[in-house]
Amino acid sequence: MSVIYDRVALIGLGLIAGSMALAIREGGLAREVTGFARSQATRDVACEIDLCTVCDTAAEAVAGADLVVLAVPVGAMGDVMAEIAPHLAPGATVTDVGSVKQSVIDAVAPHLPAGVHFVPGHPLAGTEHSGPRAGFASLFRNRWWLLTPLPDSDADAIARLDRLITALGAKTDRMEAPHHDLVLAVTSHAPHLIAYTMVGVADHLRRVSGEEVIQYSAAGFRDFTRIAASDPTMWRDVFLHNKEATLDILGRFTEELFVLQRAIRMGDGQQLHDYFTRTRAIRRGIIEAGQDTEAPDFGRPGARAT
Ligand SMILES: NC(=O)c1ccc[n+]([C@@H]2O[C@H](COP(=O)([O-])OP(=O)(O)OC[C@H]3O[C@@H](n4cnc5c(N)ncnc54)[C@H](O)[C@@H]3O)[C@@H](O)[C@H]2O)c1
Numbered sequence: 390m391s392v393i394y395d396r397v398a399l400i401g402l403g404l405i406a407g408s409m410a411l412a413i414r415e416g417g418l419a420r421e422v423t424g425f426a427r428s429q430a431t432r433d434v435a436c437e438i439d440l441c442t443v444c445d446t447a448a449e450a451v452a453g454a455d456l457v458v459l460a461v462p463v464g465a466m467g468d469v470m471a472e473i474a475p476h477l478a479p480g481a482t483v484t485d486v487g488s489v490k491q492s493v494i495d496a497v498a499p500h501l502p503a504g505v506h507f508v509p510g511h512p513l514a515g516t517e518h519s520g521p522r523a524g525f526a527s528l529f530r531n532r533w534w535l536l537t538p539l540p541d542s543d544a545d546a547i548a549r550l551d552r553l554i555t556a557l558g559a560k561t562d563r564m565e566a567p568h569h570d571l572v573l574a575v576t577s578h579a580p581h582l583i584a585y586t587m588v589g590v591a592d593h594l595r596r597v598s599g600e601e602v603i604q605y606s607a608a609g610f611r612d613f614t615r616i617a618a619s620d621p622t623m624w625r626d627v628f629l630h631n632k633e634a635t636l637d638i639l640g641r642f643t644e645e646l647f648v649l650q651r652a653i654r655m656g657d658g659q660q661l662h663d664y665f666t667r668t669r670a671i672r673r674g675i676i677e678a679g680q681d682t683e684a685p686d687f688g689r690p691g692a693r694a695t
Pocket residue numbers: 400401402403404405406425426427428431460461462463465468469486487488489511512513514515516517518519520521523620623627
C-alpha cells in the first residue's frame with residue numbers, strides 16, 4: 390500500500406478516529422498521524438496505547454497536515470472547526486465522520502479558510518463502544534463510507550480522500566447531504582431510538598424484575614440492549630441535529646405500529662403473516678447484497694433465517 394497523505398490529523402480520539410489511526414498505520418497510508426482530544430484523560434489513553442502522535446492542542450495537531458479528520462460528536466464540529474481554522478495548512482483537506490451531514494456542513498463551512506477543501510463524509514461502521522481503546526483496524530472493511538461533497542468541493546481533494554477510504558477497506562458512494570440524512574434516519578437513527586425506548590420500557594416494567602430481564606434476555610432483546618448501550622453524547626447530538634428526518638420516520642413507524650397493534654387485537658393472523666413475509670424478504674435482500682458481514686447463519690442447512 391502506498392502513502393496517500395503526508396500527515397493526517399485526527400481531532401477527537403474515539404472509536405472512529407482510533408480505528409482510522411490503526412488502519413492508516415497498518416496500511417502505511419500516511420507518513421504521520423497526529424491526534425488531539427479535548428480531555429487530558431483521553432489523550433493519556435491514546436498515548437499509552439500508542440494510537441498516534443498525541444498533541445496538547447488541536448492547533449498543534451493540524452499544523453502541516455494535508456488531511457484533517459473531524460471525529461467529534463456532531464454538535465461539537467462547528468466549534469472545533471472554528472478553533473483549528475487559523476492553523477490549517479493551505480491546500481489541506483478537511484473531512485468529518487459525523488453521522489449527520491447537513492447540520493455539520495452548516496456548522497463547518499462558514500469557518501473554512503480560502504484554499505482549504507472540505508469533503509464531508511460518514512463511515513457506516515461502528516459499534517456500541519466509544520473512546521480510544523474501542524478502535525480496531527478492520528472496522529471499515531467492506532463497509533460503506535458515504536461522501537456528501539458540496540457543489541464546489543475540489544475534485545482532486547475528493548478523489549484523494551476516496552483513495553484513502555478505499556485503502557481502509559471501505560466502499561465509497563456519493564450522496565446529497567439532505568438525502569443522506571433521510572436515508573440514515575431510516576437505517577440508523579430511528580432504529581437506535583427504538584432500541585433505546587425498548588430497553589427503557591423493560592427498565593420501567595416493575596412486574597418484571599431487573600434480574601429476570603438479564604437472566605431471560607432473549608436474543609432480540611439482547612440486540613436492543615447492545616444498540617442502547619451506544620454513546621449517549623453521540624446519540625443525543627444525532628437526534629438534535631437530524632430532527633426533521635428522524636421525526637418524519639418516527640411518525641411513519643408509529644403508524645405502522647398501530648397497524649400491527651390492531652391486527653393483533655383483531656386476531657388478523659393473515660395480515661401479520663403477510664407483513665412479516667415482506668420484512669423477511671428485506672433481510673434476505675440485505676444479506677444477498679453482501680451488506681451483512683455478521684450473518685454467518687444465512688444459507689447454512691437448518692439455519693432459521695432461510
Ligand atoms: N460510533 C459509531 O458507531 C459511529 C459510526 C460512524 C460515525 N460516527 C460519528 O463519528 C464521530 C465520533 O464518534 P465516535 O464513535 O468515535 O465517538 P467517541 O465518543 O468514541 O469519540 C469522540 C471523541 O471526541 C472527543 N471530543 C468530544 N468533544 C470534543 C471537542 N470539542 N474537541 C475535541 N475532542 C472532542 C472525545 O474526547 C472523544 O475522544 C461522531 O460524530 C459520530 O456521529 C460514529
